[in-house]
Amino acid sequence: MSKYGHEPLSFQGLKTIPIQARGGKVRIEHFGKPYTGGGIATWLDSLPHILAADSLRSVIDALANARARKKMIIWGLGGHVIKCGLAPILIDLMRRGYATAFALNGAAAIHDFEIAIAGQTSEDVEAVLPDGSFGAAEETGREFNAALNCDQGFGESLGRHLEAIADPRFAASSLLCETYRNSTPVTVHVAIGTDTPHTHPSATGEALGRATHHDFRLLCSLVKEINDGGVYLNVGSAVVLPEVFLKAVSVVRNLGHPLADFTTVNFDFIQHYRPKLNVVERPHAGAGGHGYSITGHHEIMIPLLAAALIEGRS
Numbered sequence: 001m002s003k004y005g006h007e008p009l010s011f012q013g014l015k016t017i018p019i020q021a022r023g024g025k026v027r028i029e030h031f032g033k034p035y036t037g038g039g040i041a042t043w044l045d046s047l048p049h050i051l052a053a054d055s056l057r058s059v060i061d062a063l064a065n066a067r068a069r070k071k072m073i074i075w076g077l078g079g080h081v082i083k084c085g086l087a088p089i090l091i092d093l094m095r096r097g098y099a100t101a102f103a104l105n106g107a108a109a110i111h112d113f114e115i116a117i118a119g120q121t122s123e124d125v126e127a128v129l130p131d132g133s134f135g136a137a138e139e140t141g142r143e144f145n146a147a148l149n150c151d152q153g154f155g156e157s158l159g160r161h162l163e164a165i166a167d168p169r170f171a172a173s174s175l176l177c178e179t180y181r182n183s184t185p186v187t188v189h190v191a192i193g194t195d196t197p198h199t200h201p202s203a204t205g206e207a208l209g210r211a212t213h214h215d216f217r218l219l220c221s222l223v224k225e226i227n228d229g230g231v232y233l234n235v236g237s238a239v240v241l242p243e244v245f246l247k248a249v250s251v252v253r254n255l256g257h258p259l260a261d262f263t264t265v266n267f268d269f270i271q272h273y274r275p276k277l278n279v280v281e282r283p284h285a286g287a288g289g290h291g292y293s294i295t296g297h298h299e300i301m302i303p304l305l306a307a308a309l310i311e312g313r314s
Contacts, residue, residue: 026050040307055292060308062231062263062290067097072225075099076245077175078236079107083122084299087112087175089306094184098309101185101222102175104155105240106195109176109188113158114140116166116174134196141200145207153218154211155179155186185222187215189244216244223248226262234279235267236298242266242278249283260287267305269297 032048044060047053066073075090093099104112114121117139128134135141147161148154159180162171171177179186190212192198192205223245226232234241252259264283266275271293280291294301 040304040311044308052294056294056305056308058290059263059265059292059294060305062265063098063305063309064312066229066231066263069229071228072100072222072230073098074101074103074219074222074226074230074232076103076232076234076237076241077108078105078238078241079111081236081298081302082108082111082115082175084297086298086302087115087173087178089303090175091178093306093309094179094182096310098306099184101187102155102179103187103189103219103222103241103244105237106188106190108237109155109158109190110140110144110195110197112174112176113144113162116162116171116177117143119167119170119173135199137196141197142202144197145200145202145204148207148211152211153214154188154190155215157211158188159186185218187219187222188212189215189219189240191240194240216248219244220248220251224252224257224259227257227259228261231263231265232279232283233265233267234275235302237275238268238270238272239274242274246278246282260289262289264289264291265294266292267294267296267298267301269295271295 030049032053033046035043035046044057047056063073065071077090081090090099090102094102111121114137123134123137125134128136143161143165144158147157150157150160152160155176159176162174162177163180166174166177176186188211190198190208192208197203198208223232232245234245249259262283264279266279268275276293280293283289284291
């Protein structure tokens with residue numbers, strides 16, 4: 001006999017309804033189909049019409065429509081995107097009209113800069129941190145800071161300097177080199193102290209601050225152009241670029257420019273707080289448009305996205 005003062009509730013009077021009357025959000029027509037060959041377009045159409053698969057289709061459509069209408073398509077890139085070897089794919093998308101501007105955090109700019117001058121990047125931090133030699137590469141610090149000794153913005157200064165010093169064997173794999181040759185705007189957004197060139201003896205706060213503030217104002221000009229059909233993609237930046245993008249959105253609207261009915265996307269292998277709010281959700285409040293979160297590894301998802309754009313949807 002139970003010592004509890006309550007008996008289990010009787011379900012005898014519980015009302016039920018027919019399943020057909022209830023309905024369902026997932027129906028058999030939403031199911032995926034076995035892939036039978038035919039390339040990336042037919043593979044994409046074979047995916048279920050559910051959740052992230054439909055989000056990916058919507059992102060592809062938004063990019064294709066923006067390109068067709070000659071709208072601004074800005075790619076915001078974190079360092080891991082460059083370290084994963086994706087610069088050649090992004091360069092190709094730029095040439096095809098699927099990238100009309102890039103915004104980089106400091107890490108993305110450094111990794112790409114090192115690729116251009118040395119064909120390698122991404123040191124073994126755990127191995128070099130104990131003796132304090134992490135971030136002490138002479139050529140990186142010296143040349144990165146030397147590039148900023150001019151009146152241009154951060155991204156353009158790096159591209160201009162690399163045109164003179166990049167190793168010809170590696171320049172074609174550098175996003176900074178190829179965007180500069182193509183006159184495609186690149187902005188670089190740094191927080192002083194976060195990047196290894198800031199520890200070089202030649203680094204100055206004046207040059208870093210001036211260059212990155214110039215590029216913030218340039219990004220505001222670019223963001224203004226995503227109104228009515230443009231796209232902003234945040235790929236692999238968890239903090240800096242989502243914050244910068246949201247401030248750019250506010251500046252553009254504060255100055256009286258229309259900014260509505262655009263698409264934002266966050267690609268990352270972990271969905272973080274700031275990209276979710278500052279890229280996917282907040283910019284669309286009261287302004288229309290759509291925001292999407294796509295989760296997956298950059299080295300898989302970005303080539304997949306590029307292939308779908310290039311082949312087109314069936």
